[in-house]
Amino acid sequence: MDAKGGDQTAPGATIYAVASGGGKAAICVVRLSGRRCGEVLSRLTRRPVAPREAALRQIWSPSTGTLIDQALVLYFQAPASFTGEDCLELHLHGGRGVVAAVLRELGTLEGLRPAEPGEFTRRALLAGKLDLAEVEGLADLIDSETEQQRAQAVKQFSGGLTGHVALWRERLLEALALVTAEIDFGDEGDVPADLIGTIRAHSAEVLGYVDAALAQQKGAARVRDGISIVLAGPPNAGKSSLLNVLAGREAAIVSEYAGTTRDVIEVALDIAGVPVWLVDTAGLREAEHPAEAEGIARAQARAAQADLVLWLNAADEPRLEPPPKLSTELWRVTTKADLAPGAAQAGEIALSVRSGVGLDALVTRLADYVRERLPQEGVALLTRQRHVQACARASLALRRIVEGGPELAMDLLAADLQQAARALAEVIGLIDVEQVLDDIFSRFCIGK
Numbered sequence: 001m002d003a004k005g006g007d008q009t010a011p012g013a014t015i016y017a018v019a020s021g022g023g024k025a026a027i028c029v030v031r032l033s034g035r036r037c038g039e040v041l042s043r044l045t046r047r048p049v050a051p052r053e054a055a056l057r058q059i060w061s062p063s064t065g066t067l068i069d070q071a072l073v074l075y076f077q078a079p080a081s082f083t084g085e086d087c088l089e090l091h092l093h094g095g096r097g098v099v100a101a102v103l104r105e106l107g108t109l110e111g112l113r114p115a116e117p118g119e120f121t122r123r124a125l126l127a128g129k130l131d132l133a134e135v136e137g138l139a140d141l142i143d144s145e146t147e148q149q150r151a152q153a154v155k156q157f158s159g160g161l162t163g164h165v166a167l168w169r170e171r172l173l174e175a176l177a178l179v180t181a182e183i184d185f186g187d188e189g190d191v192p193a194d195l196i197g198t199i200r201a202h203s204a205e206v207l208g209y210v211d212a213a214l215a216q217q218k219g220a221a222r223v224r225d226g227i228s229i230v231l232a233g234p235p236n237a238g239k240s241s242l243l244n245v246l247a248g249r250e251a252a253i254v255s256e257y258a259g260t261t262r263d264v265i266e267v268a269l270d271i272a273g274v275p276v277w278l279v280d281t282a283g284l285r286e287a288e289h290p291a292e293a294e295g296i297a298r299a300q301a302r303a304a305q306a307d308l309v310l311w312l313n314a315a316d317e318p319r320l321e322p323p324p325k326l327s328t329e330l331w332r333v334t335t336k337a338d339l340a341p342g343a344a345q346a347g348e349i350a351l352s353v354r355s356g357v358g359l360d361a362l363v364t365r366l367a368d369y370v371r372e373r374l375p376q377e378g379v380a381l382l383t384r385q386r387h388v389q390a391c392a393r394a395s396l397a398l399r400r401i402v403e404g405g406p407e408l409a410m411d412l413l414a415a416d417l418q419q420a421a422r423a424l425a426e427v428i429g430l431i432d433v434e435q436v437l438d439d440i441f442s443r444f445c446i447g448k
Ligand SMILES: Nc1nc2c(ncn2[C@@H]2O[C@H](COP(=O)(O)OP(=O)(O)OP(=O)(O)O)[C@@H](O)[C@H]2O)c(=O)[nH]1
Pocket: 234, 235, 236, 237, 238, 239, 240, 241, 242, 253, 254, 255, 256, 257, 258, 259, 260, 261, 262, 281, 282, 283, 284, 335, 336, 337, 338, 339, 351, 352, 353, 354, 355
């Protein structure tokens, strides 16, 4: 995204990129945005195409005059397009030779250059087609792998978070207008009591919404980033066996020798539409080998960071108690129930990977656990640290207004309202956009 000087890299350049997935496919979409789209269209197709109508056209090489492909072509005229500029989509046949030929031809045309990662979306943002929260929603939508991730991302992309935050901010700006009027036209001194009451009511209302969103942020972040569940316990408890059966593949080595697992092994699961990281760890004991000792240290560190620890003990072995300082939620599981049925203590989950007993019940309990952690309906979803930090700042400023004494100086009141409104504006990118832009767009893929 750095301008390197010259017409080719100027922000006004017409950009192009493959917008569909990599590899061989039936169709490959090449997308263009910028002033030269109309010209490119007539040079490639030699016939006009009406805007916003799909047209089947032959694609000709401007350099050699030979036929390259036959494609469905879509032309969007500024400003009615994704980027707000003229846009062109070529739905080519997906062969690598076809795509390479078209990209080669585009590269020879003047004023065109390949797009950088996220550049289409960046242009959409700069043209006001999307705001920052919506751009983040789009990024999450493209990255989504599970149903809850998709649902949360599409909400944010279609203005879910923006709608909430814009409304809160409007309430604060109304209050700020009252304060400003008082400062400009009222008597010198403190704010009149009834005005303070009105402003407190506005602020308290918004504070309620912001705090509710902050209270739910963990749920929103879990949907986006996943929940981590760590399998821990003594060696030979059957941790790796349970991981494999839940993953449906032999991800971890299983053997009858204690101390088999030394590395931390993670598999991604989809439980109740939420991404779950299931983590297998080294069995905890006094290790003799330094590699095993390192594995055990890593196991303990992962268990401490987990959302949930499944503490496994084998039914036919002496029990090991979990480390006392573990702050994470912990479920006790008795494994190998086939070897000693009835060995599980009250409140424990009993299961056997060998016989299959208790596995369905564990999966059901895990799904319930995940569902209970989903954010509630109707609350603004703060999916990123950026949103959380901005809302926390707004919350602090509003709390000063709501919890302040009966006599509030007008300029302080105005400053707090302004600070809260400003923090909320940051969420949707009305101010201080530039700092976060590079961070967000560098993670986009080219063509988006
Ligand atoms: N009978 C029976 N044997 C089991 C069951 N689950 C695991 N085992 C056996 O117990 C042994 C240890 O299993 P692992 O899954 O490797 O145990 P682990 O907890 O990962 O052990 P470490 O990696 O050494 O800490 C293997 O021989 C497994 O086949 C079970 O449900 N029933």
